[in-house]
Amino acid sequence: MKKLTILFIATTLVALASMTAIAGNNGPAEIKLSSRMGDVALNHAEHQQLVPDCATCHHEGLEVATCHNCHDTKTGSFKAKQVFHKLCKDCHKNDAGPTKCKECHIK
């Protein structure tokens, strides 16, 4: 019985420790993506619940969690507008998220 209690406490502590480790690394709960069309409010915390795998969005891993280092607003064939629209809208089409301009771009 005692052994079981200790095992239970140990397991709980390990679980708690890993939960705080993840929570400490989750980034901001709300992210404002600025755009001339009107800023887009990404509820990051909610999307972390909706989208089970971080890598769906963070395809280069979490060490380089910002997108704009590689996807800027003007140049390149993978510019921010293009990749964000693809990523965000494709999932929303299938999963009943917003797909109309003004549902995302709020002036």
Ligand code: HEC
């Ligand atoms: C729906 C897409 C999406 C999902 C899912 C997602 N993120 Fe993010 N995350 C973003 C975007 C967009 C940014 C802002 C990047 C930028 O500013 O260029 C961001 C930013 C971050 C940042 C801050 C980076 C910085 O340096 O400012 C961290 C940390 C982070 N995410 C961790 C996570 C973790 C951990 C998960 C999974 C539990 C996750 N994200 C899931 C889209 C997502």
Ligand code: HEC
């Ligand atoms: C280290 C550079 C780098 C970072 C950081 C990065 N990307 Fe990318 N991304 C690329 C490159 C290069 C491609 C095109 C080649 C490929 O598919 O790997 C790409 C492709 C994509 C695509 C596919 C586009 C298409 O038309 O098929 C999406 C969507 C995307 N990125 C979104 C994001 C998001 C969202 C973030 C931030 C959470 C991010 N990327 C961070 C370099 C990066």
Ligand code: HEC
């Ligand atoms: C893999 C799926 C998936 C991806 C990728 C995704 N979303 Fe969503 N999003 C959803 C779903 C599902 C909802 C609907 C949630 C609801 O109605 O409860 C949603 C809802 C939203 C909403 C409505 C308000 C809210 O938070 O419920 C906004 C704004 C939004 N997403 C922005 C974005 C942006 C910006 C991106 C790209 C950076 C993105 N989403 C990427 C699945 C996704």
Ligand code: HEC
């Ligand atoms: C699912 C949310 C979503 C929807 C729907 C959406 N957008 Fe976007 N849009 C974004 C995000 C996110 C960005 C990238 C912002 C950034 O660079 O951080 C963006 C970027 C842009 C840009 C580039 C702005 C700049 O300052 O460079 C334009 C233009 C644009 N969108 C127009 C539109 C139009 C027109 C529609 C409707 C046909 C639309 N968007 C629908 C999320 C959305």
